Amino acid sequence: MAKTIFITGxxxxxxxxxxxxxxxxxxxxxxxxxxxxxxxELQKYKNIRIFKLDVMDEESxxxxxxxxxxxxxxxxxxxxxxxxxxxGAFEAMTQEQIKKQFDTNVFGVMNVTRAILPYFRxxxxxxxxxxxxxxGLITFPLYSSYHGTKWAIEGFMESLHYELxxxxxxxxxxxxxxxxxxxxxxxxxxxxDVYKSYVPKVHQNMLDSYKNAPTAEVVAQKxxxxxxxxxxxxxxPVGGQSPLLLLLRRILPNSWFFAIVRAxxxxxxxxx
Numbered sequence: 001m002a003k004t005i006f007i008t009g010x011x012x013x014x015x016x017x018x019x020x021x022x023x024x025x026x027x028x029x030x031x032x033x034x035x036x037x038x039x040x041e042l043q044k045y046k047n048i049r050i051f052k053l054d055v056m057d058e059e060s061x062x063x064x065x066x067x068x069x070x071x072x073x074x075x076x077x078x079x080x081x082x083x084x085x086x087x088g089a090f091e092a093m094t095q096e097q098i099k100k101q102f103d104t105n106v107f108g109v110m111n112v113t114r115a116i117l118p119y120f121r122x123x124x125x126x127x128x129x130x131x132x133x134x135x136g137l138i139t140f141p142l143y144s145s146y147h148g149t150k151w152a153i154e155g156f157m158e159s160l161h162y163e164l165x166x167x168x169x170x171x172x173x174x175x176x177x178x179x180x181x182x183x184x185x186x187x188x189x190x191x192x193d194v195y196k197s198y199v200p201k202v203h204q205n206m207l208d209s210y211k212n213a214p215t216a217e218v219v220a221q222k223x224x225x226x227x228x229x230x231x232x233x234x235x236x237p238v239g240g241q242s243p244l245l246l247l248l249r250r251i252l253p254n255s256w257f258f259a260i261v262r263a264x265x266x267x268x269x270x271x272x
Contacts, residue, residue, distance in 0.1 A: 001073070002026055002027055002028050002047065002072075003027050003028065003076040003077070003227075004027065004028040004029070004030065004068065004072040004073075004074060004075050004076050004077070005022050005027055005028070005029055005030070005075075005076065005077040005078075005079055005227060006030040006032065006064075006065065006068055006075050006077065006078045006079065006116070007019055007022075007029065007030065007031055007032060007079045007081055008032050008033075008053060008055055008079065008080055008081050008082040008108075008112055009032075009033065009055075009081040009082030009083060009131075010029075010031035010032055010033050010042070010050075010081070011033035011034075011035065011036075011038065013216055014081055014131060014176075014179070014216045014219045014220065015031070015033075015079075015081040015082070016031075016042070017215075017216040017217055017219070017220045018079065018081070018216075018219070018220040018223050018224075019031040019042055019045075019048055020042070020045065020048075020220075021217065021220035021221065021223075021224060022220075022223075022224065022227075023045040023047050023048045024045075025224060026047070027047065028047050028048075028049075028072040029045070029047060029048040029049070030049055030051055030064070030068040030071075030072065030075070031048050031049070031050050031051070032050070032051045032052070032053035032064050033050065033052070033053065034052070034053070034054050035052075036050040036051065036052050049068070049071055049072070051063075051064040051067055051068065052064065055082050055104065055107075055108025055109070055111055055112055056103055056104070056107070056108055056111065058111055058115065061111055061112055061115045062115055065115055065116060065119070069119070074123075075116065075119065075126070076125075076126065076127065076227075077126070077127045077128075077129060077227045078112065078113070078116045078126070078127070078128050078129070079129045079130075079131075079223060079227075080108075080109045080112055080113065080128065080129070080130040080131065081130075081131045082104060082108055082109075083104055083105045083108075083109075083131060083149075084101075084104060084105070084187070084188065085101075085143065085146040085187045085188070086098065086100070086101040086145045086146055086187075086188045086190065087142050087143055087146065087187050087188065087189050087190065087203065087206075088142055088189055088190030088191065088192060088195075088199060088203075089142065089190065089192045089194070089195040089198075089199055090144045090145065091192065091194065091195075092190045092191065092192035092194070092195070093145060093190050097145075097188065097190065098145050101145045101146065101148075101149055101188075102145075102148070102149055102152075105146070105149035105150070105152075105153065106149045106152045106153060106156075109130055109153055109156075110156065113128055113160070116128065117164075117169070120164075120167065120169045121164075121167045121169065124167055124168050125168050125169070126168075126169045126170070127169070127170040127171075127172060127226070127227060128157075128160075128164075128169065128170070128171050128172070129172045129173075129174060129223055129226050129227060130153060130157055130171075130172070130173050130174065131174050131176070131219075132150050132153050132154055132157070132173040132174060132175050133146075133150045133175055133176060134175050134176065134177045134237060134239075134241070134242040134245055134246055135147050135150045136150035136151050136153055136154040136173070136175060137151075137154060137175070137246055137249060138245060138246065138249045138257075138261075139261075140206065140261060140265055141198075141202050141265060141266070142199060142202055142203060142206070143206075153173070154173065157171050157173050157234070158171075158234060161232065161234050165232060170229075170231075170232055171232075171234060172226040172227075172229070172233065172234060172235075172236060173234060173235050173236065174219060174222055174223055174226065174236050174238060175235055175236060175237045175238065175242055175246070176219050176222075176237075176238050176239045176242060177213070177237070177238070177239035177240060177241035177242030177245065178209045178210050178213040178239060178240070178241055179210075179213050179214060179215070179216055179218070179219055179239055180210055180211075180213040180214065180215050180216070189203065197269075197270075198269060201266075201267075201268050201269050202265050202266060202269070205264065205265050205266070205267055205268070206265060209241070209264075212240075213239065213240065213241075214239055214240055218238055218239060219238055219239070222236050222238040248260065
């Protein structure tokens with residue numbers, strides 16, 4: 001019997017590519033999104049079903065899970081993928097913008113995870129995979145709010161991996177570096193005249209890192225690896241930069257690592 005993966009944020013980018021990748025590998029795919037009527041291209045796959053889901057609407061989550069189980073007979077893997085990035089000088093961000101960032105990237109993940117746990121716990125099996133980021137373990141300027149959400153997810157999931165292991169529920173974090181996808185188009189950029197000598201250049205340097213980045217397919221492949229990994233391995237870095245940077249973060253003194261980051265992201269900025 002084919003296994004089933006339940007994916008949030010499946011309308012674009014990593015979620016969409018992962019839906020297609022798993023379907024082509026013979027899995028059943030529950031591709032969930034807020035506006036399913038806009039993503040008809042996934043409907044050409046017989047083993048993909050699209051369901052409406054908003055990660056901040058607990059009733060829509062419960063309904064999408066129930067409908068998936070009804071259609072496919074069960075769920076084996078949940079892939080928390082919905083998210084976006086709020087970017088800019090923290091001082092210029094409003095409380096409403098920051099709340100939206102944490103609602104989507106943190107509380108949305110918690111909502112979906114909480115909803116699936118009774119089902120996985122009862123059957124004593126299941127895997128919860130989450131798109132974190134190498135930005136959940138290291139930081140870059142202008143991404144303070146985004147990093148805050150990803151560091152929160154890393155801590156949340158690391159804690160869960162202890163308490164859910166007795167129920168044979170596996171927790172796995174996917175930690176991409178720069179990936180060439182439409183994620184950069186989903187960035188909400190906050191401008192500020194106060195930081196005008198710093199923000200535009202740093203932001204452009206960050207965007208430039210995407211030019212030679214691998215495509216989202218490498219992330220889909222890593223998600224597939226994690227979904228089929230029977231071990232309780234927690235972290236899966238992926239992408240050209242992520243494994244190396246995470247290694248350097250662990251082994252180098254802070255001052256050395258911070259200097260490396262500054263040399264890349266603050267390139268072209270005059271020092272005071």
